Amino acid sequence: MGIKVTIFIVLVAIVTGLYFAGFLTSQPRVPEYGDGWWGNGEKPKGEENTSIRKFKINVDDSVIDDLKQRLVKTRWFEPLEEAKFHYGFNSTFMKTIVEYWTNKYDWKKQEKYLNQYEHFKTNIEGIDVHFMHVKPKGAIPSEKIKPLLMVHGWPGSFVEFYKIMPFLTEPKSHLGTDDDTFEVICPSIPGYGFSEAPHKQGFDVVAAARVFDKLMSRLGHEKYYYQGGDWGAGIGHALSLIQPSHVLGYHTNFPNGQPSLYPVRLAIGSVFPSLVGLDAEDVNRIYPVFDKLKLLLRETGYAHLQATKPDTAGFGLNDSPVGLAAYILEKFIFCTNPHYLDLHGGGLENHFTMDDLLTNVMIYWVNGNIVSSMRLYKESVPKILSGQLDAMPEVPVGIVIFKYELAYLPKTWCKLLFPNLLTYSRMQRGGHFAAFEEPQLLAEDIRKFVSEIVRRE
Ligand SMILES: *[C@@H]1O[C@H](CO)[C@@H](O)[C@H](O)[C@H]1NC(C)=O
Numbered sequence: 001m002g003i004k005v006t007i008f009i010v011l012v013a014i015v016t017g018l019y020f021a022g023f024l025t026s027q028p029r030v031p032e033y034g035d036g037w038w039g040n041g042e043k044p045k046g047e048e049n050t051s052i053r054k055f056k057i058n059v060d061d062s063v064i065d066d067l068k069q070r071l072v073k074t075r076w077f078e079p080l081e082e083a084k085f086h087y088g089f090n091s092t093f094m095k096t097i098v099e100y101w102t103n104k105y106d107w108k109k110q111e112k113y114l115n116q117y118e119h120f121k122t123n124i125e126g127i128d129v130h131f132m133h134v135k136p137k138g139a140i141p142s143e144k145i146k147p148l149l150m151v152h153g154w155p156g157s158f159v160e161f162y163k164i165m166p167f168l169t170e171p172k173s174h175l176g177t178d179d180d181t182f183e184v185i186c187p188s189i190p191g192y193g194f195s196e197a198p199h200k201q202g203f204d205v206v207a208a209a210r211v212f213d214k215l216m217s218r219l220g221h222e223k224y225y226y227q228g229g230d231w232g233a234g235i236g237h238a239l240s241l242i243q244p245s246h247v248l249g250y251h252t253n254f255p256n257g258q259p260s261l262y263p264v265r266l267a268i269g270s271v272f273p274s275l276v277g278l279d280a281e282d283v284n285r286i287y288p289v290f291d292k293l294k295l296l297l298r299e300t301g302y303a304h305l306q307a308t309k310p311d312t313a314g315f316g317l318n319d320s321p322v323g324l325a326a327y328i329l330e331k332f333i334f335c336t337n338p339h340y341l342d343l344h345g346g347g348l349e350n351h352f353t354m355d356d357l358l359t360n361v362m363i364y365w366v367n368g369n370i371v372s373s374m375r376l377y378k379e380s381v382p383k384i385l386s387g388q389l390d391a392m393p394e395v396p397v398g399i400v401i402f403k404y405e406l407a408y409l410p411k412t413w414c415k416l417l418f419p420n421l422l423t424y425s426r427m428q429r430g431g432h433f434a435a436f437e438e439p440q441l442l443a444e445d446i447r448k449f450v451s452e453i454v455r456r457e
């Protein structure tokens with residue numbers, strides 16, 4: 001106890017000293033909108049071809065045949081006794097997944113499911129950008145239709161957003177209201193899904209934000225709402241900074257930011273929570289800090305790897321469907337509920353169907369783009385760590401934090417961080433892949449946020 005208290009007091013003193021000496025208080029710079037060219041070779045002279053082409057997901061049979069051969073040829077290994085998921089993905093459990101994948105999973109059926117909404121591609125900054133575009137059905141007065149850009153993260157894809165669509169685009173039949181009906185645009189981040197991968201170094205969250213802003217303008221939406229978690233949140237944060245006049249509202253289930261004197265607040269909160277504005281639930285979700293930190297350290301090695309040597313790990317993942325599935329699905333277990341690593345079977349099927357999980361893996365497999373998806377860490381993490389995205393958006397912000405989200409920000413701290421915070425909610429269930437896991441809860445929160453914006457107009 002004695003030594004801990006001393007360390008604590010010394011830490012508080014150092015940080016407070018630095019703060020008042022001005023080292024920690026300089027105003028972060030807002031990144032520039034900029035421009036980019038990510039295509040092969042030199043940027044050609046002349047006008048950009050802005051045509052928008054219809055796109056249908058239709059993977060060649062040879063890709064599926066090749067996949068099945070690789071699955072059959074998997075070189076298995078034995079898990080340790082009683083290891084559950086503590087050494088990584090359990091290979092015994094993986095065998096049951098692979099059996100399902102080989103014998104029951106039907107890609108053609110999944111393609112039909114994916115093609116129920118319209119897909120398009122258009123070339124922006126030299127690369128083909130894929131997006132799904134879901135318009136409301138039926139005769140809805142146009143002033144009631146609101147454009148919403150929704151962006152996935154890693155290791156997710158546009159597939160996460162299928163179950164939420166009915167609540168956003170056909171609210172009358174699914175929620176009994178048609179106050180706000182959305183027209184939703186879900187792009188694949190360049191290097192993900194059916195979007196082309198950048199061919200040049202440097203494609204980070206700011207570049208992705210700019211590309212998506214150009215996409216929305218091309219679709220005739222100068223102004224739009226935005227929703228995202230994970231990298232979708234990083235991109236939304238960047239977009240709200242570089243093009244605030246276009247973002248009518250930024251809704252996120254993964255807010256980025258740290259209040260000033262963060263360690264001091266945390267330290268004080270551990271003893272006198274109300275002094276730094278924390279209620280009982282905040283305390284529950286934040287403390288004990290060292291346990292949460294240990295958990296994060298244990299589970300986020302992948303992020304360090306991807307932020308440094310994505311291509312090295314990529315050889316194995318791009319070559320082995322089982323390796324890819326293990327890598328991706330392990331994140332789904334941990335991010336859905338960290339306690340699930342203790343369960344036999346990882347608890348996944350309590351929340352998702354095996355078809356949904358495998359289809360998300362398949363999006364990476366059939367496009368062969370796990371490597372390019374990982375590179376977003378390499379390009380963005382150093383910029384985030386060096387404070388280049390520390391500025392906070394001034395657009396209207398709505399925040400929802402699900403029960404098992406990896407990071408937690410209490411309402412009082414969000415108010416300090418986001419000058420225009422309109423709504424803040426905490427959910428009593430759900431995890432990191434909120435749209436995929438709790439579509440209705442997320443949809444209702446987005447609607448609450450947007451109607452708050454409309455009410456204030
Ligand atoms: C733009 O691209 C589309 C689709 O590839 C093509 O059909 C069209 O001719 C191109 N337009 C111009 C002006 O090059």
Ligand SMILES: *[C@@H]1O[C@H](CO)[C@@H](O)[C@H](O)[C@H]1NC(C)=O
Pocket residue numbers: 079080081082083084085090091092093343344345346
């Ligand atoms: C994981 O592997 C062990 C062997 O250590 C096995 O007994 C157990 O059932 C597996 N757990 C699962 C499927 O979660």
